[in-house]
Amino acid sequence: MPLLTVQHLKKYYPVSRGLFARPAQVRAVDDVSFSLNSGETLGLVGESGCGKSTLSRLLLRLEDPTSGSIQMEDLELTGIKGEALRRMRGSFQMIFQDPYGSLNPRMSIFSVLEEALKLHTSLDAAGRDARIRELLKMVGLNPDYARRHPHQFSGGQRQRIGIARALAVNPKFIIADEPVSALDVSVQAQIVNLLQDIQRETGIAFLFIAHDLAVVEHICHRIMVMYLGRLMESAPADALCSDPLHPYTKALLSGVPQIDPSKRRRRIILKGDVPSPLNPPSGCRFHTRCPFAVPRCAEEIPEFREVRPGRFCACHLVEKI
Ligand code: ADP
Ligand code: MG
Numbered sequence: 001m002p003l004l005t006v007q008h009l010k011k012y013y014p015v016s017r018g019l020f021a022r023p024a025q026v027r028a029v030d031d032v033s034f035s036l037n038s039g040e041t042l043g044l045v046g047e048s049g050c051g052k053s054t055l056s057r058l059l060l061r062l063e064d065p066t067s068g069s070i071q072m073e074d075l076e077l078t079g080i081k082g083e084a085l086r087r088m089r090g091s092f093q094m095i096f097q098d099p100y101g102s103l104n105p106r107m108s109i110f111s112v113l114e115e116a117l118k119l120h121t122s123l124d125a126a127g128r129d130a131r132i133r134e135l136l137k138m139v140g141l142n143p144d145y146a147r148r149h150p151h152q153f154s155g156g157q158r159q160r161i162g163i164a165r166a167l168a169v170n171p172k173f174i175i176a177d178e179p180v181s182a183l184d185v186s187v188q189a190q191i192v193n194l195l196q197d198i199q200r201e202t203g204i205a206f207l208f209i210a211h212d213l214a215v216v217e218h219i220c221h222r223i224m225v226m227y228l229g230r231l232m233e234s235a236p237a238d239a240l241c242s243d244p245l246h247p248y249t250k251a252l253l254s255g256v257p258q259i260d261p262s263k264r265r266r267r268i269i270l271k272g273d274v275p276s277p278l279n280p281p282s283g284c285r286f287h288t289r290c291p292f293a294v295p296r297c298a299e300e301i302p303e304f305r306e307v308r309p310g311r312f313c314a315c316h317l318v319e320k321i
Contacts, residue, residue: 009068043216
């Protein structure tokens with residue numbers, strides 16, 4: 001049984017466009033289905049604004065979905081409240097893009113980690129102390145720095161603290177929402193390697209969110225590609241990167257620099273900007289920018305279906321291009 005099963009998940013935000021305008025909705029996440037196995041690292045990529053963070057807030061139950069279902073093993077999460085929700089929060093954790101914004105500047109690193117341990121474990125003071133030292137070592141920080149405050153650390157070190165906080169409660173599942181996007185390129189690789197090591201050692205499942213395929217290509221087992229609130233393609237990482245099926249995946253990949261000349265791809269430049277999720281295109285959401293689009297693509301929504309074993313794609317032309 002998968003650790004997490006998501007079915008037909010939707011999140012529509014009502015927005016007002018003035019007193020006399022018809023009420024409108026931002027379709028931030030629109031009919032997303034997938035599953036995640038324990039021990040798996042699943043990548044989620046797509047341009048800014050396509051609904052990645054909304055999806056992660058739904059999974060953590062920080063927001064309620066408009067419709068659809070989220071199951072952890074056999075527990076339905078969409079309806080749970082109170083104590084059950086608090087317990088569930090102990091098994092799901094999140095790492096944010098901007099660790100500074102999520103760390104209280106007045107609390108020492110020790111207090112930040114201790115707070116998480118007090119909330120979700122029954123460790124006594126000595127146990128918490130030992131666990132905090134162990135966590136700091138695990139993320140490559142000197143345990144003697146525990147009494148320092150967030151501003152005394154660099155961006156990369158602060159992200160390590162964010163990771164330690166997520167690990168503190170032994171979660172089954174961590175969502176990392178663009179964990180390296182705000183960091184210098186030289187630091188990005190260190191953090192990605194750290195997450196990869198932790199995943200190997202602990203077997204925690206990860207949902208790794210990025211706007212760039214280059215970041216997730218080497219760390220993920222499977223990758224999902226999202227566009228305007230919908231999944232376009234999902235596949236094992238190797239297959240997706242060496243033989244993309246969806247035109248949008250092809251375009252994203254063509255922008256990833258390749259050192260090996262045999263792997264260089266023809267650059268596909270997408271026309272125009274991402275359309276508004278307030279008024280998404282009819283039929284296939286990608287048809288307005290797709291270099292291969294035919295009239296059918298504007299009329300009929302392509303089903304997200306298994307086109308080859310383990311490979312899902314939402315494109316009418318998948319066998320033809
Ligand atoms: P991503 O993380 O992929 O950049 P988001 O999930 O943040 O995308 O946003 C998806 C879409 O939903 C965007 O168009 C964004 O403006 C919109 N959105 C997100 N949160 C809200 C909200 N609370 N109210 C209205 N629209 C929202
Ligand atoms: Mg985001």
